[in-house]
Amino acid sequence: MPLLTIHVDQTIETERKERLAETLPSVRDLLCREFNVDASFCQLAVIEVRGLADQARIAVEIRLLPKPERTRDLIISACEKLRGILLEATGERAAIRAFTLDPDAYIVLR
Structure with missing residues (x-):
């Protein structure tokens, strides 16, 4: 159940934003493979923001429900692979943060 x-940043050129959008299926495939989930459990979004000039653009x-097999090393490895996909698509090194959610407090309505 990865939520990504x-x-x-709005200063990134339109062409690179479009390439990023085109990579979303590959990103979802990576998340499904690395975290052993079906695509129907993934939720991906790209949001344009205005940030400070000294921050990553x-x-x-990534928010995940914890599972015993989702070790710190597995999550780091998946984040590094994700960073590679994003770097190839945009030429930008992404800052990536991963969080686990409290399964007792997490509610989904579909």
Whole structure:
């Protein structure tokens, strides 16, 4: 159940934003493979933001429900692979943050 939000600074050129959007299926495939989930459990979004000039122009947040097999090393490895996909698409090194959610407090309505 990865929830992924990619915050893209408005100063990034339109062409690179479009390439980023085109990578979303590959990003979802990576998340499904790394975290052993079905695509229907993924939620991905790209949001244009206005940030400070000294911050990363692409910032990613990944939220996951904890599972025993989702070790710190696995999550770091997945984040590094994700960073590679984003770097190839945009030429920007993304800042990536990963969080685990409290399963007792997490509610989903579909």
